[in-house]
Amino acid sequence: MEHTGSPPLVPDQRHFGAYQYEIYLGGLSGQVPPITTDLSALAEIARDRMEPTAYGYVAGGAGTGATMRANRAAFDRWRIVPRMLRDVTVRDLSRTVLGTRMPAPVLLAPVGVLSVVHPEGELAVARAAASLGLPLVHSTVASYPMEEVAQAAGDAPRWYQLYWPRDREVAVSFLERAERAGYEALVVTLDTFLLAWRTRDLDQAYLPFLQRVGLANYLADPAFRAGLAKPAEEDPAAAVAHWAAMFADPSKTWEDLPFLREHWDGPILLKGILHPDDARRAVDAGMDGVIVSNHGGRQVDGSIAALDALPGVAAAVDGRAAILFDSGIRTGADVVKALALGADAVLVGRPYVYGLALGGEEGVRHVLRCLLAELDLTLALSGHTTPDQLTPDALVHA
Numbered sequence: 348m349e350h351t352g353s354p355p356l357v358p359d360q361r362h363f364g365a366y367q368y369e370i371y372l373g374g375l376s377g378q379v380p381p382i383t384t385d386l387s388a389l390a391e392i393a394r395d396r397m398e399p400t401a402y403g404y405v406a407g408g409a410g411t412g413a414t415m416r417a418n419r420a421a422f423d424r425w426r427i428v429p430r431m432l433r434d435v436t437v438r439d440l441s442r443t444v445l446g447t448r449m450p451a452p453v454l455l456a457p458v459g460v461l462s463v464v465h466p467e468g469e470l471a472v473a474r475a476a477a478s479l480g481l482p483l484v485h486s487t488v489a490s491y492p493m494e495e496v497a498q499a500a501g502d503a504p505r506w507y508q509l510y511w512p513r514d515r516e517v518a519v520s521f522l523e524r525a526e527r528a529g530y531e532a533l534v535v536t537l538d539t540f541l542l543a544w545r546t547r548d549l550d551q552a553y554l555p556f557l558q559r560v561g562l563a564n565y566l567a568d569p570a571f572r573a574g575l576a577k578p579a580e581e582d583p584a585a586a587v588a589h590w591a592a593m594f595a596d597p598s599k600t601w602e603d604l605p606f607l608r609e610h611w612d613g614p615i616l617l618k619g620i621l622h623p624d625d626a627r628r629a630v631d632a633g634m635d636g637v638i639v640s641n642h643g644g645r646q647v648d649g650s651i652a653a654l655d656a657l658p659g660v661a662a663a664v665d666g667r668a669a670i671l672f673d674s675g676i677r678t679g680a681d682v683v684k685a686l687a688l689g690a691d692a693v694l695v696g697r698p699y700v701y702g703l704a705l706g707g708e709e710g711v712r713h714v715l716r717c718l719l720a721e722l723d724l725t726l727a728l729s730g731h732t733t734p735d736q737l738t739p740d741a742l743v744h745a
């Protein structure tokens with residue numbers, strides 16, 4: 348057919364926003380997306396389709412849920428101020444954070460026990476993330492061991508999240524295994540050395556770990572197994588009790604950080620930083636990055652919204668370390684706001700978990716593609732072609 352010179356119906360496929368046209372074109376043959384494109388509505392849809400215990404665990408927060416609400420309210424208070432006539436035809440969302448190149452500044456937050464949501468759990472998530480080239484952060488309390496998840500991720504980038512166990516041998520073993528399995532950066536979660544008062548789980552008397560979900564990394568670990576009086580297969584209850592006793596250590600202080608450096612060669616990020624002084628301390632201690640996060644509102648009820656903490660942390664870090672952000676990201680516009688306020692990249696949590704619950708690997712991919720498409724379109728429509736162009740000037744505080 349002769350080229351007529353008319354513009355292509357589907358814009359440049361390299362742009363994430365093209366997912367929008369893929370969906371519209373599907374409509375010509377009567378297809379609609381299997382899952383909503385409104386990621387803020389996913390929780391409500393998932394509630395009707397998930398086991399009540401699993402839904403309560405994923406959706407729940409600490410106490411009254413005030414921190415979860417604050418996370419969302421903080422995003423609503425910032426508004427984007429679009430700029431016009433800036434030629435945004437060609438856009439590049441890619442970014443390199445601590446040596447890891449990502450096609451957009453978005454990672455999958457570490458989320459444990461995903462087999463309570465879908466039997467393929469973290470394996471399905473790893474495949475979906477890898478198909479888009481997005482980095483996955485593998486949780487210590489995942490339902491599949493880190494080696495199997497690494498295999499599912501293939502060549503795609505992956506980071507490892509450590510729940511720093513009381514038992515030094517197990518900690519060393521986890522770090523050695525993660526390095527061997529090709530995890531590039533270490534995320535050390537500081538805010539969950541105790542489980543918060545989680546009323547939804549308490550009301551259902553439900554904790555997945557007591558049913559041995561989430562222990563895969565431990566049960567596959569020689570150092571953990573060596574600490575058991577009897578093999579876990581013979582005495583599962585004792586294995587759970589042993590896990591509960593050593594899972595985390597509330598006595599840890601800043602003085603313990605050199606241990607991490609001793610046993611990990613790559614970049615190290617501290618997750619759960621909310622106070623500028625803690626951010627400064629992390630940098631002074633030689634950490635490579637901080638993750639501004641209140642654990643999705645799951646730990647301290649009445650905590651500062653993570654987004655409200657971001658500008659103070661960004662000022663304290665002052666370019667000396669990477670700044671990542673999570674807690675409350677639901678849309679592409681949210682990503683734009685977090686980047687403008689100083690994040691180098693963001694992590695998304697519950698939305699991809701609902702995608703997994705509603706559609707397995709394909710559901711996770713759909714959720715991530717929606718997020719990336721909306722990010723690309725919002726970036727362009729507000730007058731930017733790269734994440735680097737986003738500064739606090741792109742926003743007003745309403």
Ligand SMILES: Cc1cc2nc3c(=O)[nH]c(=O)nc-3n(C[C@H](O)[C@H](O)[C@H](O)COP(=O)(O)O)c2cc1C
Pocket residue numbers: 404405406456457458459486487488489508536618640641642643644645673674675676694695696697698
């Ligand atoms: C079901 C669930 C399990 C989680 N498990 C972990 C975990 O194992 N390790 C960790 O560091 N954070 C964990 N998180 C916290 C996430 O990494 C992230 O901080 C949070 O989900 C971000 O908030 P969002 O869900 O609003 O996006 C978990 C969150 C959820 C919802």
Ligand SMILES: CC(C)CC(=O)C(=O)O
Pocket residue numbers: 459488539542642645
């Ligand atoms: C409490 C942990 C074991 C898992 C977690 O991080 C979470 O449920 O938020």
